[in-house]
Amino acid sequence: MVHKANRPTVHDMRAMKARGQKISMLYVTTLEEAAAADAAGIHMLSIESRFFTPEMREAAGRCFVQVGLPFGPYGGLATAEDYLRAAFRFTAMGGDCFYCAASLDIQKALCDNHMPVVAHVGLIPSYITFTGWRAVGKTAAEARSVWDHVKQLEAIGCFGAELEVVPDRLGALISQNTPMIMLGMGAGPGADAQYLFAEDVLGCTDGHKPRHAKTYRTFAAEYARLQTERIAAFREFIADVNAGSYPEPQHNVAMADAEFAAFKADLGL
Structure with a gap:
């Protein structure tokens, strides 16, 4: 078991950005995936709260772990107090930062209570009914909207944001002009982190594969x-x-x- 004192911190992740070191990041759902990520040297993991347990934290080893706080109907979190209780519970379990796609006031409440918050900009799946499944930010007006959203998140104290399916030039420009860690998923090579789902990396699924996904092994067969x-x-x-x-x-x-x-x-x- 890796002692907490030997695991990366928010300070360490910010230092990686400051020196231009790219961050590798995976979304995992099983103990085996978490342990493999740690053994391989992946920097950061995204683990939904429904999969996050003390055993998962132990399997993740030295990985910096983002715990996904379920949005609204997916996990019953509705108020700032709901989110705070969940964040404190998962902090005690070993979570290092928290994904939150709720409103700015809820995200600010978490930030005000010293929770490292990772928000979401660009294509946001929980808001997909308003945008459809498409790249966001291909026009000047939409790019400005993504930029403004990032600046709002900065102002309330967010630690980082997932930057999903935006043009590569926009992803690079935003990453270069914010202190936040920008976790790129389909946002080009200029993002601070490159973020993929383990199921895509391992070729576990059939059917549609996102443009940004890359398969390194074919587990489906x-x-x-x-x-x-x-x-x-x-x-x-x-x-x-x-x-x-x-x-x-x-x-x-x-x-x-x-x-x-x-x-x-x-x-x-």
């Missing part, structure tokens, strides 16, 4: 092979049960003849 083998094993088990070939003698608990005879005699059988 291995999962499909394992599922075929799983079904085959279950069918063989059924066949053994039906044929009476399972259980075999080595699977059974033996009882001495004399003891069994005494038992039957006691029953009068």
Whole structure:
């Protein structure tokens, strides 16, 4: 277990930005993914609160962990007090900073209570009904809107912001002109961090893949092979049960003849 004193802090992450060091970041959901990220040397993890446990924190090792506070209907957090209680609880569990896509007043309440807040600008999935699934900031007016949002977040004291699906030149310009850590997901190479989902990196899903996603291994094929083998094993088990070939003698608990005879005699059988 990595002692808290040996894990990166907000100060350390800001120092990485100051010296121009790129930050690698993954969204993970399992203990195995978190442990692999730590072993590989990933700098930062995003873990939704529904997956964040003491065991997950331990598996994440030296990674700087962003805990995602569920927005509104997804987790029942509605008021600033709700978010504060959740943030304090996950701080005690080892969370290093907190993703929050709620309103500015809620984000400010967290900042005012010294919680390191990561907000969200550009394409914001929880607000998708207003924008649709598309890049945000391709026009001068929209780029200015993203810029202004970043400046509002700076003013209330946010530590960072996820910068999602914006033009690469906009991503670079914003990152260069804010003290916040800009976590780029489809925001070009100029963002402070490059942020991907582990499921995309590992090729775990079928269907649509975001433009910014890159697959380094193809786990889906291995999962499909394992599922075929799983079904085959279950069918063989059924066949053994039906044929009476399972259980075999080595699977059974033996009882001495004399003891069994005494038992039957006691029953009068």
